[in-house]
Amino acid sequence: MAFCDLRDFLSRLDELGELHRVPVTVDPMHEIAAITCRACRLPAGGPALLFQQALRSAFPVVTNLFGSKKRMAAALGVERLEELTSWLRGILDREPGSSALERLTALAASNLWQRATPQLVSAAPCREVREDPPDLSRFPVLKSWPLDGAPDHAGRFITLPLVITADPAGRETNCGMYRVAVLGPDRLAIHWGESSGAAAHARAWQTGREPMPVAIAVGGDPAVTFAATLPLPKGIDEFRFAGLLRGEPVELAPCLASGLQVPAGAELVIEGVIHPGETARDGAFGNHTGYYAEPLDAPLVRVTSISRRRDMLFPATVVGPPPMEDCWLAAAAERLILSLLQIDVPQVCDMYQPHAGIFHGGTIVAVRNAVGGGGELLARLGETPWLGRSRLLVLVDAEQSPADIAGVYWRIMNNVAWERDLRVDGERLFVDATRKDTDTRTPLRPDDGVEALVGKRWREYGFDDGT
Numbered sequence: 013m014a015f016c017d018l019r020d021f022l023s024r025l026d027e028l029g030e031l032h033r034v035p036v037t038v039d040p041m042h043e044i045a046a047i048t049c050r051a052c053r054l055p056a057g058g059p060a061l062l063f064q065q066a067l068r069s070a071f072p073v074v075t076n077l078f079g080s081k082k083r084m085a086a087a088l089g090v091e092r093l094e095e096l097t098s099w100l101r102g103i104l105d106r107e108p109g110s111s112a113l114e115r116l117t118a119l120a121a122s123n124l125w126q127r128a129t130p131q132l133v134s135a136a137p138c139r140e141v142r143e144d145p146p147d148l149s150r151f152p153v154l155k156s157w158p159l160d161g162a163p164d165h166a167g168r169f170i171t172l173p174l175v176i177t178a179d180p181a182g183r184e185t186n187c188g189m190y191r192v193a194v195l196g197p198d199r200l201a202i203h204w205g206e207s208s209g210a211a212a213h214a215r216a217w218q219t220g221r222e223p224m225p226v227a228i229a230v231g232g233d234p235a236v237t238f239a240a241t242l243p244l245p246k247g248i249d250e251f252r253f254a255g256l257l258r259g260e261p262v263e264l265a266p267c268l269a270s271g272l273q274v275p276a277g278a279e280l281v282i283e284g285v286i287h288p289g290e291t292a293r294d295g296a297f298g299n300h301t302g303y304y305a306e307p308l309d310a311p312l313v314r315v316t317s318i319s320r321r322r323d324m325l326f327p328a329t330v331v332g333p334p335p336m337e338d339c340w341l342a343a344a345a346e347r348l349i350l351s352l353l354q355i356d357v358p359q360v361c362d363m364y365q366p367h368a369g370i371f372h373g374g375t376i377v378a379v380r381n382a383v384g385g386g387g388e389l390l391a392r393l394g395e396t397p398w399l400g401r402s403r404l405l406v407l408v409d410a411e412q413s414p415a416d417i418a419g420v421y422w423r424i425m426n427n428v429a430w431e432r433d434l435r436v437d438g439e440r441l442f443v444d445a446t447r448k449d450t451d452t453r454t455p456l457r458p459d460d461g462v463e464a465l466v467g468k469r470w471r472e473y474g475f476d477d478g479t
Contacts, residue, residue: 014089014258017137017277018231018325021087022074025060030083032059039067040168045156048075048330052337056080066152066326073152074327077234079337084344087234088257096347097354103256104355112352113245113397120247128255136265136276138229143318147197151280154328157298161193164293164307168194171329174229174240174275175202177213180220182271186210187250189240191331192228193294193310200284200313201294202226209246214286214311223285225270226313231279231327236262241341242348245397268317279327280320284313300371302333334367342370349398353377356396359389364414373402376414382407384449390435390442406443420445427451 015021025031032051038044044063051058057080063073078084085093107118119125143150153168161167170192178185186209193201204210217224239254255261264273267283274281294310329337346365353360359379366374379389386407393399393407408414408423423445428434433444470477 014235014260015087015233017233018074018077018279018327021077021234022060022062022325024086025077025083028082028086030059030080030086032061034061034063035065037065037067038063038073040069040073040152041067041155042158044073044075044152044328045154045330049332049336051076052079052330052335056082057335057337057340062325069150069152069326071150071152071324071326073154074325075330076337077327077329078238078340080340081343084340088238088344089235089259093344093347096344097351100348101351101354104351112355115355116245116248116352120249124256125252128252128261130251130255130262130264130273132273133263133265133276136263137321138265138274138276138278138281139319140322141320141324142268143320145198146282146315146318148194148200148282148315148318149197152326153194154330156330156332157304159296159304160298161295162307164295165193165195167295169297170194170200170228170230171331172230172237172327174232174236174278175204175210176227176229176272176274177210177224178272179213179216180222184209184213184247185249185251185273186213187236187240189237191294191297192313193297195292195312198284198315199292200228200282200315201292201310202228202286202313203294203297203308203310217286218288221288223287225267225272226284226286227267227270227272227274228282228284228313229274229278229280230282231325232275232277233258233262236275238341238344241338242345243398268319278321279324281318282315283317284315286311286313298332300331300333300336300338334370339367339370343367346370352398353393353396356398357389357392360393361410362414366417369404372404373399374404375399375402376406376408376420378408378410378412378414379446380410382409382446386433386444386446386448387435387442390444394437394440394442403439404441404443407446409446 060077061075066073104115107115109115109118155167173192174187175190176187188208188210190202190204235254235258239250251262263276265276290312291309292312293307295307296304299305350363361380362378364376390407412419412423427445435442
C-alpha cells in the first residue's frame with residue numbers, strides 16, 4: 013500500500029498497535045533521545061514514539077518510526093522484508109544485461125521507469141505556512157549526545173532529512189540522507205560523503221563559481237525516506253525508485269526560489285544556497301560506532317525560506333550503537349542488495365548483515381556449490397559495487413543460515429584454517445568458512461528412520477511439543 017505522507021503512515025502504525033504516545037512535556041535536548049534509545053532496546057525494537065509536547069516548541073516529535081522489522085515492512089507495503097528480494101529481482105529479470113548494474117541502467121530507460129516519473133502538483137501541504145523570516149530555532153531539533161556539536165555549535169542535528177540537489181543543468185536530481193547541523197536561525201552545515209550524488213553536484217556548481225540551491229525536506233512518504241538512504245547508482249533517481257516501491261508516482265512540489273522539487277507531503281521544507289567554497293565546522297556527532305565523529309568543514313547552507321504544514325510533525329532518528337532504528341532501514345536495504353548479488357554471483361542463495369556491523373558492510377553470504385572455490389567467490393563478492401566497501405565478508409555453505417550467528421561461528425571454528433582461509437586486504441577481512449574439496453571428514457547425519465520414529469513417538473516420551 014502507498015502512504016500519502018507521514019501522518020498516513022502513523023495512522024497505519026496506530027492500527028497495528030505500533031505507536032506509543034507520550035503526553036507529557038519532554039525536552040528535545042537529550043531527553044527525547046534518551047527515551048528513544050531505551051525504546052529501541054526493548055523486545056522487537058519497541059514502538060514508534062509520538063512526543064506530543066516538546067519543550068520550547070509548538071510541534072510534536074516522532075521517533076523510532078522504522079525501528080522494527082514489522083514497522084519497516086509496513087512502511088514499504090509488504091508483509092515481510094524478504095519479499096523485497098523477489099520484488100526487485102522480478103523487475104530486473106525483465107531487463108537486458110549480464111550484471112546487476114547493467115540491468116539497473118536498462119531499467120532507467122524502460123517504460124516502467126517512465127511510469128514512475130514523479131507528478132508535479134501546485135497545491136502542496138508542505139506550503140501551508142511560510143516562516144518569515146526563516147527561523148530554525150522554532151523547531152524541536154534534537155540533541156542526542158552530550159558532546160554533539162562540540163566545540164562548534166549547540167549540537168542540534170536534523171537526522172531524517174531528505175537533502176535534494178541537482179546538477180547545474182538541472183538534468184540530474186539527487187535525494188540523499190545526510191546529517192544536517194543547525195548552526196543558527198538561518199544557517200546549516202550538511203555533512204555528505206565525497207562519493208555522494210550531492211557532493212558531485214556541489215563540485216559541478218563550484219566549477220561554475222555559482223551558488224548551489226539546496227532543499228531539505230523533513231517527513232513525507234516513508235518510501236521516499238527509505239529510498240534516500242539507499243546506495244543507488246548514478247542514473248537511478250530516488251524519487252522514481254520510491255515510486256516503484258510504493259506502486260505509484262511520488263507527488264512533488266516546486267521549490268519557492270529554485271528549480272528543485274520536494275515531496276508535496278513533507279512536514280517541513282527548508283530552502284537555501286551554498287556559495288562556492290563556503291564551509292563551516294559541523295561539530296562532533298555521536299555515531300553508530302559508539303564514538304563521536306570528529307568535527308569537519310562541511311558545506312554551509314544559508315537558509316532563504318522555510319515552509320511547513322500548519323500542524324507540523326517533526327520526525328527524527330537517534331544515531332548510536334546498535335540496535336537502533338537505522339539498523340532496520342539498513343536491513344531492508346540488505347534484502348534489495350541480495351537480489352543484485354544474485355545476478356552478479358549466481359551461487360549466492362542468502363545473505364545477512366548483523367546489526368552490530370551493518371554500517372561497516374559486515375556481511376555473511378551463503379552460497380551453493382562452493383566446495384574448493386570459496387576463495388574465488390569471496391573475491392568476486394568483494395569486487396561488486398554492492399559489497400565493495402565491506403570491512404568483513406564471511407562465506408558459508410548454503411546449508412548454513414547466514415542469520416544464525418552461532419551456526420556461522422561454529423562453521424568458522426570447524427572449517428577455517430587461518431593461513432589458508434583468511435585474507436586481509438587493507439582494511440578488509442575475508443573469511444572462507446565453506447567446506448573445502450580437500451576435506452575428507454565425514455559429516456554427521458542422523459538416521460532418517462530413527463528421526464521419523466522419534467518424531468512419531470515424541471508425546472509418548474512425555475514431551476508436550478512434537479517440534
